[in-house]
Amino acid sequence: MSKEITPRGTDYAQWYQDLVIKAGLAEPSAVRGCMVIKPYGYAIWEKMQQALDRMFKDTGHSNAYFPLFIPKSFFSKEASHIKGFAKECAVVTHYRLKSTPDGKGIEVDKEAKLEEEYIVRPTSETIIWSTYKGWIQSYRDLPILVNQWANVVRWEMRTRLFLRTAEFLWQEGHTAHATRDEAVEETMKMLGVYAEFSEKFMALPVIKGVKTPFERFAGAVDTYCIEALMQDGKALQAGTSHFLGQNFARAFDVKFTTKDGTRDFVWASSWGVSTRLMGALVMAHSDDDGLVLPPMLAPYQVVIVPVYRNEEQLEKIRAYADGIIGALKAKGISTRFDDRDTHKPGWKFAEYEMKGVPVRLAIGPRDLENNTVEVARRDTREKTNYQAVDIDVKVTHLLNQIQENLYDKALDFRERSTYHADSMEEFEKLIGNGGFVYAHWDGKTETELKIKERTKATVRCIPLESRREKGKCILTGDPSPQKVLFARAY
RNA sequence: CGGGGUGUAGUUCAGUCCGGUAGAAUGCCUGCUUUGGGAGCAGGAGGUCGUCAGUUCGAAUCUGGCCACCCCGACCA
Numbered sequence: 393m394s395k396e397i398t399p400r401g402t403d404y405a406q407w408y409q410d411l412v413i414k415a416g417l418a419e420p421s422a423v424r425g426c427m428v429i430k431p432y433g434y435a436i437w438e439k440m441q442q443a444l445d446r447m448f449k450d451t452g453h454s455n456a457y458f459p460l461f462i463p464k465s466f467f468s469k470e471a472s473h474i475k476g477f478a479k480e481c482a483v484v485t486h487y488r489l490k491s492t493p494d495g496k497g498i499e500v501d502k503e504a505k506l507e508e509e510y511i512v513r514p515t516s517e518t519i520i521w522s523t524y525k526g527w528i529q530s531y532r533d534l535p536i537l538v539n540q541w542a543n544v545v546r547w548e549m550r551t552r553l554f555l556r557t558a559e560f561l562w563q564e565g566h567t568a569h570a571t572r573d574e575a576v577e578e579t580m581k582m583l584g585v586y587a588e589f590s591e592k593f594m595a596l597p598v599i600k601g602v603k604t605p606f607e608r609f610a611g612a613v614d615t616y617c618i619e620a621l622m623q624d625g626k627a628l629q630a631g632t633s634h635f636l637g638q639n640f641a642r643a644f645d646v647k648f649t650t651k652d653g654t655r656d657f658v659w660a661s662s663w664g665v666s667t668r669l670m671g672a673l674v675m676a677h678s679d680d681d682g683l684v685l686p687p688m689l690a691p692y693q694v695v696i697v698p699v700y701r702n703e704e705q706l707e708k709i710r711a712y713a714d715g716i717i718g719a720l721k722a723k724g725i726s727t728r729f730d731d732r733d734t735h736k737p738g739w740k741f742a743e744y745e746m747k748g749v750p751v752r753l754a755i756g757p758r759d760l761e762n763n764t765v766e767v768a769r770r771d772t773r774e775k776t777n778y779q780a781v782d783i784d785v786k787v788t789h790l791l792n793q794i795q796e797n798l799y800d801k802a803l804d805f806r807e808r809s810t811y812h813a814d815s816m817e818e819f820e821k822l823i824g825n826g827g828f829v830y831a832h833w834d835g836k837t838e839t840e841l842k843i844k845e846r847t848k849a850t851v852r853c854i855p856l857e858s859r860r861e862k863g864k865c866i867l868t869g870d871p872s873p874q875k876v877l878f879a880r881a882y
Numbered sequence: 883c884g885g886g887g888u889g890u891a892g893u894u895c896a897g898u899c900c901g902g903u904a905g906a907a908u909g910c911c912u913g914c915u916u917u918g919g920g921a922g923c924a925g926g927a928g929g930u931c932g933u934c935a936g937u938u939c940g941a942a943u944c945u946g947g948c949c950a951c952c953c954c955g956a957c958c959a
Binding site: 396405406409422424476546549630631664665666699735736740742754756757759766 | 917918920950952
């Protein structure tokens, strides 16, 4: 029988979970709230990492690594920061185990209590700024442009594979600057990097914006974000970039001497994307048959499946395929030739569709006779017979087409799912169907919360690139400088 | 953390009400036939029924505690 997943229309959340598990991306682990990222899922994450890391290096950043454990006292130095994270921190209190008196088990050695407890990092601003204090004396030491790839822990109540897990992987950039303008510029630059990555690699259009005070990162002056729309009409924050002002410099007393000899606190930014992007990737393009991957992030872009009756035929196909594989690899296309005898072609077709491989080539006896290849593209499910000549050029073109098509489809979906509401009645009607809804808001947290309570929708961001048309708040009627972006969100 | 649900073979589940030797499908293994869309037939292996205690001659089944997972809410990247 076939390996099936729940259709999106039946139960979107179940579809997502089935897909993540059956495509071999990740699975729940023995540890509450933590997942195992499986090789195929991790391969996609590695592709993301490679692309992002290249972009970070190209914008002048270097990688470094800071400790997993953060002394509790560091954590409490920035008041709003601790308030934001306190409820979800794992705490290390002891450093040794011992055998239980009956010798059968093991228990915490109460004697080995830490003088000061450690927090398992939920983010690294505090440990990094306590370190930067020692690195920075003068404007000559600035800027510091550092990124780290790391795991962090946020003790979430309810978890979902990739979208929200107690432990997740991410990168966090932490930069230090001599001026406010420079730190703001850095914040915006990295927001741009994330938007470019999302659109170019993930084929996922995003809205750039600034968060409301309510949604702002704990400890930031301003939080910027990119917001994407998933197929079920819910919004997902795909990346954040924070202008931290001098908040952490003040908290950790990081001052520098300026050119003209005065002393000032250092200006900061931080920015991150996480394995949550994997969830965004799945929910952006995939269908009821499984994952659909954009070629730019597919662990292998092309899979070749031989169709044969006997060993002799397989050898002929292998020879025929070798030429094609060589040509594809020369074009930089990652290709897998699946000649496993343990599974039949039909099984493999279904399996690679589940795994979202963008292009599948099937080669059988008929192709050897006619000098053809059967080409199937995952995004549209089209199957065509190509002449084998110049197959590398054709596949290159096809991969580009698929990448573009996925972006266009996602953009088209977002546009069809974006609405404007000029009254609360209109808003409530629209928001129920999912999608982005632009509406006027008076800028007050109180209003935002009331709208959330009534509709479950939140202000995703105040878009950076929308027209500044004045109007009246849909709830209070108070003046509003521009429409903001509302949605129900992950 | 609140409400609801579920724990039985690798997986999905039946059996639980009404206690009496552990079941199906699928997957797995072997052989033969197959191979252009998740193959067919035959044979085979596989479970201290989440866990701990209690009731009983006897517990997957009844009682209680604990644990885990899933769904819905509150919180979050």
